[in-house]
Amino acid sequence: MSNESYDKSPAETLVKRLKAAGWESRRGGLWEKGRHRLYVDGIGIFLYRLLSGAWVRTHGLTYNHILTKDSIRFLDGYKLNLLGD
Numbered sequence: 001m002s003n004e005s006y007d008k009s010p011a012e013t014l015v016k017r018l019k020a021a022g023w024e025s026r027r028g029g030l031w032e033k034g035r036h037r038l039y040v041d042g043i044g045i046f047l048y049r050l051l052s053g054a055w056v057r058t059h060g061l062t063y064n065h066i067l068t069k070d071s072i073r074f075l076d077g078y079k080l081n082l083l084g085d
Contacts, residue, residue, distance in 0.1 A: 010042065010063035010066075011040050011042055011063070014040055014045070014063070014066065015031075015040060016070060017040070017070075017082060018031050018040075018082065020082075021070070021082040021083050023038070023053075023082070030040055032064070035049055036049055036050075036066040036080065037047070037049075037050075037055060043062060043063070044060060044061050044062035044063055044067075045060065045061055045063075046059070046060045047059040047060070047061075047072075047074070047080060058078075059074040059076070059078060059080075060074075061074055061075070070082050070083050071083075
């Protein structure tokens with residue numbers, strides 16, 4: 001199976017998933033839910049987590065690696081459940 005994505009707008013698809021999963025839209029492509037933030041752009045996403053009172057970028061991923069509707073698995077094995085906190 002290939003990791004190629006033929007989705008015309010993967011960011012738009014992910015934004016729909018985030019809305020459905022209860023993520024809150026912030027300014028300029030930022031989405032927030034609990035102790036997690038996602039920055040969504042045309043190439044991929046960056047995950048930020050609230051650690052010791054500061055937002056820290058912990059992961060990044062291109063769209064061709066987002067495999068499921070309800071979760072994102074990063075290359076190091078970390079899994080972010082979009083539905084839970």
